[in-house]
Amino acid sequence: MLTLRRLDIEDAKALIAAAKAKAERIGVSMCIAVTDESGNLIAFERMDGAKITGINLAIDKSYTACGIKKGTHILGEANQPGKPAHGIASALGGRMVVVGGGLPVFDAGDVVGGIGVSSGTPAQDLEVAQAGVDAFSNEPSSSSFLRGTT
Amino acid sequence: MLTLRRLDIEDAKALIAAAKAKAERIGVSMCIAVTDESGNLIAFERMDGAKITGINLAIDKSYTACGIKKGTHILGEANQPGKPAHGIASALGGRMVVVGGGLPVFDAGDVVGGIGVSSGTPAQDLEVAQAGVDAFSNEPSSSSFLRGTT
Amino acid sequence: MLTLRRLDIEDAKALIAAAKAKAERIGVSMCIAVTDESGNLIAFERMDGAKITGINLAIDKSYTACGIKKGTHILGEANQPGKPAHGIASALGGRMVVVGGGLPVFDAGDVVGGIGVSSGTPAQDLEVAQAGVDAFSNEPSSSSFLRGTT
Amino acid sequence: MLTLRRLDIEDAKALIAAAKAKAERIGVSMCIAVTDESGNLIAFERMDGAKITGINLAIDKSYTACGIKKGTHILGEANQPGKPAHGIASALGGRMVVVGGGLPVFDAGDVVGGIGVSSGTPAQDLEVAQAGVDAFSNEPSSSSFLRGTT
Known part of the structure; x- marks a missing residue:
């Protein structure tokens, strides 16, 4: 049996709130999704005016990042022409x-x-x-945000 | 040219909050989705312990209801054997x-x-x-919930 | 943060081995899948002669059971004509x-x-x-099969 | 009428065991799939800690290799910009x-x-x-593949 930890709904909402605050500071309406470690959606918000194509892109970016355990921009570099993962973008029904x-x-x-x-x-x-x-990582471990972890 | 009204992100969050409060009262962890009048997702929350199969079911129920302009249970009745919409459940890639x-x-x-x-x-x-x-419908139109509409 | 437990690969293989032994006793070649609590595949075996349509049916049955936290035959009863979940079979792209x-x-x-x-x-x-x-449930909790649980 | 040969479940498990042993030697948890000559899954294992996005990638890599009768890295070269198969990655619903x-x-x-x-x-x-x-190929061809091996 494996034991693992995952974000709960309050964690997810805190992540979205911090991301949204940044989006407001830079003046761009965003779609923001948080998934669990298995890639399943926990919470989502589309700011007024954000792109409808951004809905599933946000969800799938979070899914991809959980899956590859890296930022999607890093997979983007590996997907460039001449690189060994070129063409991976269309895998998994395009969710990658x-x-x-x-x-x-x-x-x-x-x-x-x-x-x-x-x-x-x-x-x-x-x-x-x-x-x-960053908001997640900067929380003191005693807070409810990082209950009982470090 | 058409002018239309749709829920904004604050409306969507208020709908989810009211639904979530009811879910807590009846003691069932739920997946709750709010879509706009075009069927596109505005906001989503998965309460801790809710079903993973409920994620897309919640999103697709909201999508279906916006599309048919009726509750999905009413489409369910029309989908029963002998009824004229029997079999419609599998339409739209199963999103119906x-x-x-x-x-x-x-x-x-x-x-x-x-x-x-x-x-x-x-x-x-x-x-x-x-x-x-109900939370939405009961709001006085002067509230932030129904900002500037009637 | 949530803490949860899931089957590991050895658990999954033990489940498949026990199921396969039963399949051999009743003389039916089977497709057998084990997924984790989030519905993601851990292990799969297709016995020689099992049906090719059984491959994804086995995977999706396990996915569905994890999602609904019940046996798929119970959802089957709720999916019968006249029942409130009639038509749910085509949801989630037919994975239900x-x-x-x-x-x-x-x-x-x-x-x-x-x-x-x-x-x-x-x-x-x-x-x-x-x-x-049954093989899983009958293991003494001291075994590696149910490491540290009950 | 055609007569064909294909891996049986014991062959598939032997292939996975040999691959897994290599994965352990290089210290990377892997998803490993074996399909038959028709591209249908025979057996699959996800080592603890392997990527969830790797599940269907492993299955689809095996499917692709059976289909094209070449390694997927060779198709990768043909998929590079300027090459005649550039863009084939998105064929077959992204399973290529x-x-x-x-x-x-x-x-x-x-x-x-x-x-x-x-x-x-x-x-x-x-x-x-x-x-x-290699584990498969190194078996003497007089055996029916890995029968009676370790």
Whole structure:
């Protein structure tokens, strides 16, 4: 039997809130998704004016980041022409997203979930996703956000 | 040219909050989705312990309800053997959900969005979805919930 | 943060071995899948002569059972004409299987995975899946099979 | 009438065991799939800690290799910009995998199945898949494959 940890709904909402605050600061309406470590959706918000194509891109970026345990921009580099993973973008029914904006969330070395952001440029999406991850990582471990972990 | 009204992200979160409060009262962890009048996801929450199969069922129930402008339980009746819509459940790649728990949200006679709930029995799902809709309908139009509409 | 338990690969193989032994006793070649509590595949075996249509049916039965936290035959009853879940079979892109042969695996009250069996009659599939679950449940908790649980 | 040969379940498990032993030696948890010459799954194992996105990638790599009768890394080269198969990666609903880690299994000149590996780098995936194929190929051809081996 394996024992594992995953983000709960309050964690997910805190990640989204932090990402959203960053999105507002840079002035871009975003779709923001948080999935658990198995890639299943926990929470999602589409800010008013965000792109409808961003909905599933955000969800799939988070799914991809949980799966590959890396940011989707890193998979994007490996997907460039001439690189060995070129063409992986269309795998898994196209859910494998190779554009920046998806990040895994680590806790004590393990992936416990992910965040995916879409509607801006890949750089903006990544910046907003990172703000979500940073909020998680900066929480003191005694808070409810990181209950009983480090 | 058409002008239309749709739920904004704050409306969607208020619908989810009201549905979630009902889910807690009846003691069932639920997946709760809110879509706009075009069937596109605005917000989603999976309560801790809710079913993973409930994620897309909730989203698709809300999508279906927005589309048919009726509760999914009503489509369920029309999908029964001998009825004219029998078999419609598999349409649209299976996104046409014929099980209770999806409701459209009306405002001044127009569909402005929908809510979909899944993880309980169809009756529980419908009860929780209805709680979301009721919270919306009961808001005075001067509130932030119905900002500037009637 | 949530803490949860799931079947590991050795658990999955033990479940398959027990199910397979039962399949051999009743003389039916089966497809046997084990998924984790999130519905993701851990291990799969197709016995020589089992049905090719049984491959994904077995995987999806296990996925469904993990999702609904019940046997797929129970969802099958709710899917019958006149019942409120009639038509749910086509949900989730058709991955929602309503035929017997999928069972969740519980440990200390929590779903930790599932098993799905296909190629026989629904009754045979269920019998074989149950043999897998029984092997798991009957293991003394001190064994590696149920490491540190009850 | 055609008569064909294909891997049986014991062959498939032997291929997986050999691949898994290599994966352990290089210290990477892998998803390992074996399909028959028709591209249908025979057996699958996800080592603890392997990537969830690797599940279907492994299955689809094996499927692709059986289909094209070549390693998926070779299709990857043909999929590069400027090459005649550029863009084939998205064919077949994205099941056409152009990343290394899928290999056909030949016996006396015929494809009798395939193996697909995913969770490492493409080079690691290929190395582990090759270890599975080597175990098969090194068996004396007088055996019916690995009957009576360890």
